[in-house]
Each structure stands twice: as structure tokens, then as C-alpha cells.
Amino acid sequence: MFVINILKLLNNMKIIIAALLLLTNTLTSTNLTAQENQTENDVKKNLMKIFELSKNKDNKTLASYIQYTGPDVERKRKDVCNPKNEEELLEVIKIRERINKLLQEKYKLTSFIAKEHPTNQNKSWYVWEVKFDSKTVIFAFQKLNEKYILGDID
Numbered sequence: 001m002f003v004i005n006i007l008k009l010l011n012n013m014k015i016i017i018a019a020l021l022l023l024t025n026t027l028t029s030t031n032l033t034a035q036e037n038q039t040e041n042d043v044k045k046n047l048m049k050i051f052e053l054s055k056n057k058d059n060k061t062l063a064s065y066i067q068y069t070g071p072d073v074e075r076k077r078k079d080v081c082n083p084k085n086e087e088e089l090l091e092v093i094k095i096r097e098r099i100n101k102l103l104q105e106k107y108k109l110t111s112f113i114a115k116e117h118p119t120n121q122n123k124s125w126y127v128w129e130v131k132f133d134s135k136t137v138i139f140a141f142q143k144l145n146e147k148y149i150l151g152d153i154d
Helices: 001-054 059-063 086-103
Strands: 109-117 125-132 137-143 146-154
Touching: 001 059, 001 086, 001 109, 001 125, 001 137, 001 146, 059 086, 059 137
Parallel strands: none
Antiparallel strands: 109 125, 125 137, 137 146
């Protein structure tokens, strides 16, 4: 009888442990999903801000949303464009004109993809695919100083 009671107790403990594991997994998944949704919303917000700044031809502010990709290896993909630098300002204007040309068409944000690098934030990419009337364009962002900045347009 004693052995049967022990087996029943162990069986009940298995059920409790399984329930606790299931609950922990559910809470972790919910937390990750909320974090992923926040990232998606933050990147979308910055993309919409870039569209707005482009329409308004606000090059100075727009520069703070565009990743530096120039020849300075110390700053490349680690800084934003400097609107006081003539070459960098010209790059901002070129990007702004490209965006404004796209914005002449109707568009819809179709999908978001986060390709996070496990150990190096500078290698993580956050991508919005945008379907314009004539073509689909990829806007790729990276996180820099807690802000998602535009790193590439394909």
C-alpha cells in the first residue's frame, strides 16, 4: 500500500511539474512576442517618420535617421549621417529624392522581418517590405543608440 501511495504522489508531482513547465513556456513566449511586436512597431514608426521627413524635405532631421555608409571605417554603419558635412548631406538628399519618387505611388507595408544576430547588435537587421504600385521595395534598418535607422533600400 505504501508503494502505491508513493507512486500516486509521484504521478501527481509529474502533473504539477508539467503544468508549471507549460505555464513558464507560455509566459516566455508571450513576453518574446510582445518584444517582437514592439520592435516591429518601432521600426514602422521610424519608416513613417522617414517618409514624412522626405516629403517635407527636412534634410537635417532626416540625416539622423540614415546610417552613415561613407569611406570613414570608424563611422561606417556605426553612426548616422552628418548634415553639416556636404558629402553626407548630398547622400541624404539622394536618398530623400529616391523615397519621394516612390511615395508618388500608393503603397502598403506587407511584411516585417527581424534578422537578429545573437551576439552583435551591429549585425542585426530589421526589414520592412513595402509594396508600391510599380514594385516592391525593402527598407532595412539597424539599431544604433536605441534608435532604428535606415541602413539600406533595395
